[in-house]
Amino acid sequence: MSASHAAHHDDHDGHAGHGAAHGPARYIKIWAVLCVLLVISVLGPELEIQVVTLLTAFGIAGVKAYLVMKEFMHLDVEKPIIWYILATGVVFIGMFFAAVSVDVMNHDGARWSNDAAKRAVVAGLAAGDPANHHGAAEHHEAEGAAEAAPAQH
Amino acid sequence: MAEFIPVANTRSASGVPTGKLALYWLLCSEIVIFGGVLASYLMHRLAHPEFGLQAAHTNVYAGTINTFVLLTSSLMAVLAHSAAEHGDGKKAAKYLWFTIAGALMFLCIKAAEWTSEIQHGYTITSSPFWSFYYTAAGIHASHVIAGALVMLWVIQSAKKNKYLYRVENVGLYWHFVDIVWIFLFPLLYIAK
Numbered sequence A: 001m002s003a004s005h006a007a008h009h010d011d012h013d014g015h016a017g018h019g020a021a022h023g024p025a026r027y028i029k030i031w032a033v034l035c036v037l038l039v040i041s042v043l044g045p046e047l048e049i050q051v052v053t054l055l056t057a058f059g060i061a062g063v064k065a066y067l068v069m070k071e072f073m074h075l076d077v078e079k080p081i082i083w084y085i086l087a088t089g090v091v092f093i094g095m096f097f098a099a100v101s102v103d104v105m106n107h108d109g110a111r112w113s114n115d116a117a118k119r120a121v122v123a124g125l126a127a128g129d130p131a132n133h134h135g136a137a138e139h140h141e142a143e144g145a146a147e148a149a150p151a152q153h
Numbered sequence B: 001m002a003e004f005i006p007v008a009n010t011r012s013a014s015g016v017p018t019g020k021l022a023l024y025w026l027l028c029s030e031i032v033i034f035g036g037v038l039a040s041y042l043m044h045r046l047a048h049p050e051f052g053l054q055a056a057h058t059n060v061y062a063g064t065i066n067t068f069v070l071l072t073s074s075l076m077a078v079l080a081h082s083a084a085e086h087g088d089g090k091k092a093a094k095y096l097w098f099t100i101a102g103a104l105m106f107l108c109i110k111a112a113e114w115t116s117e118i119q120h121g122y123t124i125t126s127s128p129f130w131s132f133y134y135t136a137a138g139i140h141a142s143h144v145i146a147g148a149l150v151m152l153w154v155i156q157s158a159k160k161n162k163y164l165y166r167v168e169n170v171g172l173y174w175h176f177v178d179i180v181w182i183f184l185f186p187l188l189y190i191a192k
Helices: A003-014 A024-047 A050-072 A080-104 A115-128 A137-148 B018-047 B050-055 B060-085 B089-119 B128-158 B165-190
Strands: none
Touching: A024 A050, A024 B060, A024 B165, A050 B060, A050 B165, A080 B018, A115 B050, A115 B128, B018 B050, B018 B128, B018 B165, B050 B128, B060 B089, B060 B165, B089 B128, B089 B165, B128 B165
């Protein structure tokens, strides 16, 4: 047996038992579940209840991603090194979010004020209201008006 | 003359075939790329209430159909992997063609959607929301194109029953592209 074949044979041994649990019939069943979840994730936010929106849109996105990772990518039977590799990327994103979010998500600090962000909010709210919206041109007009207004401190 | 086999396919120091290991390192870097965009969008979305109003102008129907198309193409990719595991390269190649068809359908719908949005004046410079929208969806679409091109290459060897492990590797990449869209869809289309 060549080294290549040995490597792949070992890899498939790592998936031992998943052959019975995974197969075309199961994949189609999982796909059907994913489609049902997609419909729920679209209909849920129509109720316009914030908790329901969060659960149906983002909660279901998490469930769908989990199903694809487990059932289609077979990550549940992969060797730990694969998890370590993927976790490395996730940890870096966590560090990025933790370091940057406090600055981006606050428009006022003890000794500073993010006037550009405040102007963007004012202009965006003025132009983005679907009730009186006729196109993106209004956004530029609102943005110009907000810039002409005195900065808020 | 002996057939050339890349070094990456002839050893496995970690117990995972080296080609597959490299693929996961690629996915790790992709997590950082897409994670960075999604995390930045999330921060701005939470700090800018106007994003919700602007998101109301995205086409939920197009987004929903595209999600369905990608989920179906993921099913085709895993069926190709299943066929390759059973040594049926021809069947695997056939399923990969279906996956490519899904990629093309996704891109056509995306092109029609963008055309309509640009005609209505929503361009990448219209507002921070639209900048995020076009950047995130554009990077994702470029990955769809890349995945489809690699699949075309994999099909050439799979239909001759050669290098069938490549079917699994390209499938893993495709599932990742699908997962990214699963998170982009509610962020850009559903949360108003």
